[in-house]
Amino acid sequence: MAAAVTRFFLRGAGSKVPNTGVSTRGHSSFGATLLKLSPSCNVRTKTQRRHAAHFTFQPDPVPTQYGPTQKMNLFQSITSALDNTLANDPTAVIFGEDVAFGGVFRCTVGLRDKYGKDRVFNTPLCEQGIVGFGIGVAVAGATAVAEIQFADYIFPAFDQIVNEAAKYRYRSGNLFDCGGLTIRAPWGCVGHGSLYHSQSPEAFFAHCPGVKIVIPRSPVQAKGLLLSCIADKNPCIFFEPKILYRAAVEQVPVEPYTIPLSQAEILQEGSDVTLVAWGTQVHVMREVANMAQEKLGVSCEVIDLQTILPWDTETVCKSVVKTGRLLISHEAPVTGGFAAEISSTVQEECFLNLEAPISRVCGYDTPFPHIFEPFYIPDKWKCFDAIKRMINY
Amino acid sequence: MDRQGNIINPSEDPKLSKETVLNFYQKMTLLNTMDRILYESQRQGRISFYMTNYGEEGTHIGSAAALDPSDLVFGQYREAGVLMYRGFPLDLFMAQCYASTDDLGKGRQMPVHYGSKDLNFVTISSPLATQLPQAAGAAYAIKRENMNRVVICYFGEGAASEGDAHAGFNFSATLECPLIFFCRNNGYAISTPTNEQYRGDGIAARGPGYGMLSIRVDGNDVFAVYNATKEARRRAVAENQPFLIEAMTYRIGHHSTSDDSSAYRSVDEVNYWDKQDHPISRLRHYMLAHSWWSEDDERSWRKQSRKMVMEAFEKAEKRLKPSPELLFTDVYQELSPSLNKQRESMWRHLQQYKEHYQLDLYDK
Numbered sequence: 001m002a003a004a005v006t007r008f009f010l011r012g013a014g015s016k017v018p019n020t021g022v023s024t025r026g027h028s029s030f031g032a033t034l035l036k037l038s039p040s041c042n043v044r045t046k047t048q049r050r051h052a053a054h055f056t057f058q059p060d061p062v063p064t065q066y067g068p069t070q071k072m073n074l075f076q077s078i079t080s081a082l083d084n085t086l087a088n089d090p091t092a093v094i095f096g097e098d099v100a101f102g103g104v105f106r107c108t109v110g111l112r113d114k115y116g117k118d119r120v121f122n123t124p125l126c127e128q129g130i131v132g133f134g135i136g137v138a139v140a141g142a143t144a145v146a147e148i149q150f151a152d153y154i155f156p157a158f159d160q161i162v163n164e165a166a167k168y169r170y171r172s173g174n175l176f177d178c179g180g181l182t183i184r185a186p187w188g189c190v191g192h193g194s195l196y197h198s199q200s201p202e203a204f205f206a207h208c209p210g211v212k213i214v215i216p217r218s219p220v221q222a223k224g225l226l227l228s229c230i231a232d233k234n235p236c237i238f239f240e241p242k243i244l245y246r247a248a249v250e251q252v253p254v255e256p257y258t259i260p261l262s263q264a265e266i267l268q269e270g271s272d273v274t275l276v277a278w279g280t281q282v283h284v285m286r287e288v289a290n291m292a293q294e295k296l297g298v299s300c301e302v303i304d305l306q307t308i309l310p311w312d313t314e315t316v317c318k319s320v321v322k323t324g325r326l327l328i329s330h331e332a333p334v335t336g337g338f339a340a341e342i343s344s345t346v347q348e349e350c351f352l353n354l355e356a357p358i359s360r361v362c363g364y365d366t367p368f369p370h371i372f373e374p375f376y377i378p379d380k381w382k383c384f385d386a387i388k389r390m391i392n393y
Numbered sequence: 394m395d396r397q398g399n400i401i402n403p404s405e406d407p408k409l410s411k412e413t414v415l416n417f418y419q420k421m422t423l424l425n426t427m428d429r430i431l432y433e434s435q436r437q438g439r440i441s442f443y444m445t446n447y448g449e450e451g452t453h454i455g456s457a458a459a460l461d462p463s464d465l466v467f468g469q470y471r472e473a474g475v476l477m478y479r480g481f482p483l484d485l486f487m488a489q490c491y492a493s494t495d496d497l498g499k500g501r502q503m504p505v506h507y508g509s510k511d512l513n514f515v516t517i518s519s520p521l522a523t524q525l526p527q528a529a530g531a532a533y534a535i536k537r538e539n540m541n542r543v544v545i546c547y548f549g550e551g552a553a554s555e556g557d558a559h560a561g562f563n564f565s566a567t568l569e570c571p572l573i574f575f576c577r578n579n580g581y582a583i584s585t586p587t588n589e590q591y592r593g594d595g596i597a598a599r600g601p602g603y604g605m606l607s608i609r610v611d612g613n614d615v616f617a618v619y620n621a622t623k624e625a626r627r628r629a630v631a632e633n634q635p636f637l638i639e640a641m642t643y644r645i646g647h648h649s650t651s652d653d654s655s656a657y658r659s660v661d662e663v664n665y666w667d668k669q670d671h672p673i674s675r676l677r678h679y680m681l682a683h684s685w686w687s688e689d690d691e692r693s694w695r696k697q698s699r700k701m702v703m704e705a706f707e708k709a710e711k712r713l714k715p716s717p718e719l720l721f722t723d724v725y726q727e728l729s730p731s732l733n734k735q736r737e738s739m740w741r742h743l744q745q746y747k748e749h750y751q752l753d754l755y756d757k
Contacts, residue, residue, distance in 0.1 A: 123568070129557075132530065139527060
């Protein structure tokens with residue numbers, strides 16, 4: 001059921017796909033089709049132009065510590081991580097729906113030809129099967145990278161993730177585990193994804209001890225964090241902001257490298273307000289921090305949480321002790337979202353340091369809407385306004 | 394083998410040695426004895442839960458004997474005989490059911506959720522049919538190791554209705570996994586009889602729909618089960634493909650100690666299977682006919698096996714429970730800082746309120 005919509009898109013758009021993936025012809029895959037609405041492409045109508053650019057991707061400085069780099073977008077940095085994995089770990093296998101031809105988002109392009117069809121392969125269209133199969137591969141001691149075509153379609157696999165993968169080590173007294181399993185899934189809003197191609201389901205899984213959840217903000221981060229997830233001895237869910245697949249381009253190291261899990265990163269130091277986000281929303285926060293500085297003279301500290309579970313309470317709480325104010329922002333609905341968890345922990349740890357109520361700027365408690373996306377998302381203006389209110393509290 | 398223990402078709406006689414057959418019989422009856430004692434101990438409130446294997450002993454022992462000890466087993470929950478055949482000691486069965494400090498699973502799961510890394514028996518989990526797609530994945534990884542191993546995956550005819558069963562069948566067929574699906578069709582899923590579970594020709598008939606070799610076998614004939622599993626294993630390994638076995642048997646016991654099956658089936662029905670077509674009595678007839686077993690042997694073995702079970706039982710009952718420290722380990726491979734904080738807070742709390750917790754029952 002999951003990929004039905006995607007398949008429809010693909011069939012309607014023709015099937016031959018350029019390997020470079022950065023082509024803006026935009027007729028090769030769902031990802032490319034979506035990009036027609038992104039700010040870097042020609043847009044057709046005023047409405048779309050006005051609302052499409054809800055963020056501006058800000059590349060990080062070119063990393064120097066991991067050897068030579070290449071210009072890559074986010075899906076190419078994922079491919080590069082998978083390429084390194086297949087090259088260095090002979091047990092590693094990569095599978096999912098439409099993975100063999102390169103994936104609907106082009107993350108596995110070329111890998112089947114390079115490493116063989118027994119290592120990069122299609123599965124039947126069945127998410128519970130994909131995750132269950134991946135658990136089995138890992139239990140047998142091999143490395144499994146399972147792709148769920150969209151995070152929106154991960155729910156048939158909920159039981160396998162929550163009741164099986166997350167509890168394997170614990171329930172067997174450490175006799176068996178599926179730590180070799182990593183589940184990848186495209187995630188988050190994309191401009192016109194509507195109800196079933198836009199969701200951010202991390203909070204559902206954050207309620208489940210035993211899995212790790214990681215969400216990168218950029219190509220460099222994506223590669224290092226994905227390689228950490230694959231190497232980690234616990235089952236990991238790796239959500240990839242699909243709007244960044246092509247929109248985010250950086251110089252990415254070619255060789256493998258890892259970025260530690262459960263460690264948040266302070267992207268910008270500040271003294272008045274702490275802004276916490278992950279994935280695409282980090283870029284919104286960076287812009288908001290600049291706006292707050294320019295328009296209000298407010299100094300913001302921007303934190304990319306990176307790992308949702310188990311999350312880095314220390315970095316966040318230390319920052320709030322310093323600033324006295326916290327804004328958390330995510331695209332998922334506000335009620336029961338992960339911002340609620342962060343907020344609760346911070347008020348426990350930093351109660352006397354708080355100068356204003358903790359602010360959550362998130363999606364509304366509605367399904368993810370289609371044409372109303374610009375009103376639904378926690379854009380920079382909503383975040384900016386929340387900062388204003390916190391400062392004036 | 395018919396109900397009197399006569400081989401019907403001599404060409405299908407596996408011609409097992411006396412020693413092997415005696416071992417089959419002793420394992421089947423020891424399982425039966427262990428079931429009786431643990432079932433009673435649950436009734437007396439000494440353990441929290443139990444599931445007997447009554448009537449299905451033939452499916453366990455016949456299939457386990459046809460495998461290589463290195464073959465990986467994914468069970469459902471009513472396959473204690475497979476583990477017993479592989480040599481899991483009574484002490485460890487008891488330790489698991491009592492959640493004692495010797496339990497390999499560290500006291501975390503309900504009784505009958507056994508597992509053994511050494512015996513290649515993956516720890517049981519309660520959700521049904523989740524093991525089917527996992528078995529496919531494990532078989533795929535094992536195939537890539539090229540060690541001539543196979544995976545066997547047990548499940549009931551009720552679990553076969555779950556979506557995960559479909560996933561497991563389809564994945565293993567398309568991805569060419571050396572895997573034996575072993576369905577124990579025992580007539581009931583808790584209270585639901587097979588005619589309310591499916592309308593097709595049982596589980597075996599589904600095999601061809603997935604492009605999978607399938608066979609239906611008399612599950613109360615331990616030799617038939619042995620033959621079918623042996624052939625399934627041979628073909629799974631040689632041809633890298635799954636093989637579906639549907640073993641027709643009957644669950645003589647209640648589903649579990651939380652169930653009273655007299656509410657949905659007649660005592661006569663149960664008695665029929667217990668008295669007329671029991672896998673243990675069939676094998677005993679066979680052994681008696683070969684003069685490999687006598688009434689004296691039977692009496693002394695019953696006494697001996699009961700003694701063995703009782704000794705293990707008493708030993709386990711005296712043991713302490715595992716340390717509460719083990720509540721927090723193995724969630725992740727490492728102890729996360731926040732979980733460590735929760736661990737420390739629990740100990741602080743226990744220190745302060747120790748009179749409200751039975752800490753003396755637990756290991757330090």
